[in-house]
Amino acid sequence: MFEARLLHGSIFAKVIEGLRELVNEATWECSGNGITLQAMDSSHVALVSLVMRSEGFESYRCDRNMSLGISLVSMSKVLKTMGKDDSLTIRVNDDSDSIIIAMESQNQDKFADYELRLMDLDSEHLGIPDTDYSCTIKMPSSEFSRICRDMSIMGDSVLVCTTKEGVKFSAKGDLGQGSIRLVQTTNIEKEEEAVVIEMKEAVALTFAVRYLSMFCKAAPLSPQVGLSLSEDTPLMCEFKIAEMGHVRFYLAPKIEDAEN
Amino acid sequence: MFEARLLHGSIFAKVIEGLRELVNEATWECSGNGITLQAMDSSHVALVSLVMRSEGFESYRCDRNMSLGISLVSMSKVLKTMGKDDSLTIRVNDDSDSIIIAMESQNQDKFADYELRLMDLDSEHLGIPDTDYSCTIKMPSSEFSRICRDMSIMGDSVLVCTTKEGVKFSAKGDLGQGSIRLVQTTNIEKEEEAVVIEMKEAVALTFAVRYLSMFCKAAPLSPQVGLSLSEDTPLMCEFKIAEMGHVRFYLAPKIEDAEN
Amino acid sequence: MFEARLLHGSIFAKVIEGLRELVNEATWECSGNGITLQAMDSSHVALVSLVMRSEGFESYRCDRNMSLGISLVSMSKVLKTMGKDDSLTIRVNDDSDSIIIAMESQNQDKFADYELRLMDLDSEHLGIPDTDYSCTIKMPSSEFSRICRDMSIMGDSVLVCTTKEGVKFSAKGDLGQGSIRLVQTTNIEKEEEAVVIEMKEAVALTFAVRYLSMFCKAAPLSPQVGLSLSEDTPLMCEFKIAEMGHVRFYLAPKIEDAEN
Amino acid sequence: YPRKKSKTKQREETSFILIIYRLTPKLEFLMIKQKQSNLLSGLWSFLEISSSKNHLDQMNEQKRKTYIIEEIQQMPTIDTIPSINNIKLAGQCRHLFSHIDKQYIIYYTHCEQNDVLIPSTSMQWFNEEQVQTSAISTAMKKVFNVALPQIKLKTSNGKKNGTIDNYFRKKNSKV
Amino acid sequence: YPRKKSKTKQREETSFILIIYRLTPKLEFLMIKQKQSNLLSGLWSFLEISSSKNHLDQMNEQKRKTYIIEEIQQMPTIDTIPSINNIKLAGQCRHLFSHIDKQYIIYYTHCEQNDVLIPSTSMQWFNEEQVQTSAISTAMKKVFNVALPQIKLKTSNGKKNGTIDNYFRKKNSKV
């Protein structure tokens, strides 16, 4: 049997909401350590890796390792019914073909139980190498959301360049061109609002804005987002899940087309 | 001549807004006692009964009984123009084929007058028997709205079961199944937020969720909603109109289909 | 070279947002005095005249007079990316075929630069005579927005009548008819909420509501709107731009059709 | 010159209609777009198999069903033949066209392999509301209204909605 | 082998167009979809009644209108004949097709019984914007632009919008 309980179920709703547009369905790997998930979008241009450690749950029980095929779209619809302060329990009984999602209101007068069918999914896992990135940027996740939205007005691709001065995002298209430059925050009043850039080597990489915007669906998980870049390497976009783990998105860069 | 005035016209706007999706047009019966309305939706599955007593109006005059055929859809569009604190006067002159809706802003610097054509409607009235219901439930109207919305995510029909423990709503469909259970509130801090269940006999009835969701359009009228159920009887869903009357919706249950 | 800078760039965004639905593209006339714009909508029923004096800018430089063909729709998309407290700099270099829009966040850690292509537009200018209007009305711009929205529910045209009592707007259509009457505010608590009517002669004019609603897109520019009317003359609808100038809309009245 | 409308005796015809329905994702009905060679060009209709009166006279119910299945396999608009377990008779109706007196014998069947019928501009699944509001001829509307209650009974999970009229009686006098 | 484009003398034709319009819910125009047998297959057009030049020579205005009404009654795409009170002449226009020089004589009429013409894929009501942006041929656009001002005058409640040009004059020099 697998059973995990969260006092603040909304965290889970935010995780699923952050994933479901990029990946409609995926396999949850449940073990004694916690829940992990790894999946690529249908075009294989992006990959998401989720870790939720068992210590982060109010209570956690996993008798044997399980691979659960979940429709993230259906799960998201069910989780949207959750009240702001509801607790959440997820359970899969042995030999069951469904997953149970139970919500309890804070004042314990309302109990909701949902049962979704598990799916049969092929899951291939990729090994994600530990990368020593040339450049890491931390910024407010709301800031990153805005930058992706603004760049998408100008074009489909965004060029990310890091220099000593800071990081610059550029896009061009039918309307014209635009760029947004962020410099490191000097006066760190609130840590959450700071922009911190660590650069070992300058990078210049092009990415499809559409995917970056989809990654931003996970922004409600954390006030800060971490971007890690190296030449000829997928960008890593990380949102930490407080005291539990993280959601990491990887996006392959756009490359020169040799034939032209 | 018929003339009724309300200091807080918004009450009337909420009444009409609560009816117009279920019933596009209906006959208002105006008499010395007040305004009543009774109409079935086009499928004859639901019925609404409205009572607004003359004592609830700021001023009320009805020289002779009148049956006014009103397009609730048109009336609703006009009432949407009302300001939050406007007063409202409704008037029908003798031998007139239109109804006048006059609004006055609180500081008396803006006066709006609308004139809508009356309609010729057949109206059949049904006698609603006084029923001694097996089970009555009072709960916050916002809670009931949420339950209807959540159940509609899972299926078209909702099964309502009452037991000693409380009331349970269940639905199932393509995604899977779900149920929400409410227990009686033990700690009645705020009366408006309480869930009160009176049960003489257990009931188990199935209803079309779509109609329950339409009834919830009247939820702004009252912080509480009353549900009354008996086996083999239409559910009654009541929203009280403070100091004036009530809106009561009746919904025929779904029944076993003998042929299958 | 042309360069103009505003500490509060949002003013500029509101100007462009107020124009772009009526006029998709227009010529900005830049001179030492400031920026002016005059354009008719495609049907030639309405005209807009914009004045932004150079004194209203934080800094202003215009080496030689320039006529810049701007896509207001594209400009509007770019200006929507501006933060609430961003400063704005607009620049056109000599011999350049594009306009540069630079935004700087208040805490100076984010710099955005956009470049839009200039357009080749025919621009005919009309001479707007100084008119001694029969009637001028000042009212809250939000009030005027609401009146246009309410009248549009009833019909396509609104009749504007001024009398000693005040001003009355009327419309009629399929639903019926409606009218809204405003009287002069006697108790002027807040000047911005006052309704002030100056009338030399009564007027009765009919206008297409659709255009009045488009004018209201500029309402965020000023808490008050000024309406000026004379028989057989286009209505003038003015929103002042604080300390900088104004946006004036002119709307030709509807006239009796001789053939019918 | 202005021409008078000619009045001739109407020709009698009989057709089989087969309404194919599916339950996933919802209760939907298969409709095809009429070939553009006749008066009803551009309208949607259910699968229709003409049958001369001779043929009909020779068939019993079982033979009719077999005939319908094999005729459908010949139709060019259907890329793959659905697995038709069981064809059921819904009923009959009649429609008078300007020069044809047409009798429809209406059958319905559940199609389980709904993923093999590819929607195209000439063949699509319609839900009930779409059938009632889309461009279908008066004749097809009659056909649908004969079959629909039967299909709904079969697919309703045993539950159908009662009506208020069953519980509350009409009054003579108003409140 | 590559073939040269043949250049032949264009044939002359004349057609009557009848634009049927209704006012409820809004000003809308009846259009039908062309039979799929000619070059303009799939495009929307107004009711068109061909007429050989002989016929035209023989008719005065009154006879033309009667002829149009009776021809429409024969058309299969119209289920019920609208009550045509009064057909009005809008004007004429000419369009050169690749091999036809076509003259259109354009009439318009108000249809009061708008509920009896059932929208179908081959017949629908279009508002002005939809006519201008939908799939109609260049010829029909010309026809529409001849008739539209007349119809608008008739339906505008006696009021049409003036233009700013009537009030403000052009300047030679800019501000």
Added chain:
Amino acid sequence: YPRKKSKTKQREETSFILIIYRLTPKLEFLMIKQKQSNLLSGLWSFLEISSSKNHLDQMNEQKRKTYIIEEIQQMPTIDTIPSINNIKLAGQCRHLFSHIDKQYIIYYTHCEQNDVLIPSTSMQWFNEEQVQTSAISTAMKKVFNVALPQIKLKTSNGKKNGTIDNYFRKKNSKV
């Protein structure tokens, strides 16, 4: 009586396909709606020029392209001839219809004057997603999938998106 499906030897045919694409506002492909005279009525397809095997035997590549351009100029569905700078060969594919074994030789060309081709119900610009999801025959899907990579290479500004698989390798065991 139930009729057996006849099995005859399939006829062989060859067609040229010309996929016309434009880049403004986005990468889009010109499709026309099939004439309603054949089995594929109502489906969208690319411009197709039939060619008997004799003709093909006689043409070299240059002659084929000239032939295609001039055939298109004859087509009634195209109001104005796009300026075809350069027609490129994408490849070939084959599709077995129920009674035809068809070979497609597929060309593509960029159309610069996109404003002269008026969208109508019989001719429209489709983006890639619309081509994949609209009503097109299996044959046309094959044709599109042969041409698409070539067209994308040509139009991609030299940049195409890499995939994660290029950077991360599959694992044998899961985490």
